[in-house]
Amino acid sequence: xxxxxxxxxxxxxxxxKDVELRCDPISGHTALYWYRQRLxxxxxxxxxxxxxxxxxxxxxxxxxxxxxxxGESVSTLTIQRTQQEDSAVYLCxxxxxxxxxxxxxxxxxxxxxxx
Amino acid sequence: KQEVTQIPAALxxxxxxxxxxxxxxxxxxxxxxxxxxxxxGKGLTSLLLIQSSQREQTSxxxxxxxxxxxxxxxxxxxxxxxxxxxxxxCAVRAYSGAGSYQLTFGKGTKLSVIP
Numbered sequence: 001x002x003x004x005x006x007x008x009x010x011x012x013x014x015x016x017k018d019v020e021l022r023c024d025p026i027s028g029h030t031a032l033y034w035y036r037q038r039l040x041x042x043x044x045x046x047x048x049x050x051x052x053x054x055x056x057x058x059x060x061x062x063x064x065x066x067x068x069x070x071g072e073s074v075s076t077l078t079i080q081r082t083q084q085e086d087s088a089v090y091l092c093x094x095x096x097x098x099x100x101x102x103x104x105x106x107x108x109x110x111x112x113x114x115x
Numbered sequence: 116k117q118e119v120t121q122i123p124a125a126l127x128x129x130x131x132x133x134x135x136x137x138x139x140x141x142x143x144x145x146x147x148x149x150x151x152x153x154x155x156g157k158g159l160t161s162l163l164l165i166q167s168s169q170r171e172q173t174s175x176x177x178x179x180x181x182x183x184x185x186x187x188x189x190x191x192x193x194x195x196x197x198x199x200x201x202x203x204x205c206a207v208r209a210y211s212g213a214g215s216y217q218l219t220f221g222k223g224t225k226l227s228v229i230p
Contacts, residue, residue, distance in 0.1 A: 003158075004158065035220075042119065042204070042220035043159075043204070045217045048211075048217060050215070054214075056213045056215040056217070058212060093159075104159075104218070105161075106160075107158050108157050109158060
């Protein structure tokens with residue numbers, strides 16, 4: 001079956017512009033995660049959605065970052081007024097219903113470059 | 116704040132060798148630990164998941180151990196093959212402080228297996 005997909009695969013933008021990154025989770029997966037991987041760094045947790053519950057936004061680095069998800073469908077990560085330090089690979093993952101022991105399935109990521 | 120460290124950062128071995136990758140974490144209050152593989156341009160693939168109550172997990176040529184009290188895990192790869200070349204990531208799952216349980220990743224070990 002289809003895995004987690006992300007679009008675009010690459011995005012180049014100018015400093016100060018807004019960008020939207022999209023994630024399509026595996027069908028039936030209730031949990032969705034966004035991570036950021038900056039060059040030479042480990043993956044950083046950004047935000048977590050579980051069904052219709054309030055999302056865990058504790059990893060968002062600033063109020064320029066936001067994410068939405070409608071039900072158990074696609075999610076959009078928005079970065080406003082992009083800065084050069086936002087350059088990174090943004091990874092999305094989803095996992096099936098259940099508890100927090102469940103395996104996360106990752107998408108291929110979106111590489112964001114802010115000039 | 117949980118910190119995960121992986122040693123070495125890079126490793127090059129001849130084909131057929133057995134090898135060990137190391138992971139350490141600063142806070143032992145974890146729920147599980149996962150080892151992932153990351154290939155260039157692709158997402159993460161989960162290799163092994165060890166619950167906090169377990170000592171080790173095995174899958175094929177891979178064996179992961181967990182010593183929760185000392186904050187250490189190792190990933191043992193037997194009879195390495197060129198196809199094992201990738202970056203290996205260690206991640207621990209713990210309470211985020213905002214109502215959910217999230218992964219904290221190390222920076223990874225880049226493995227090259229030379230034919």
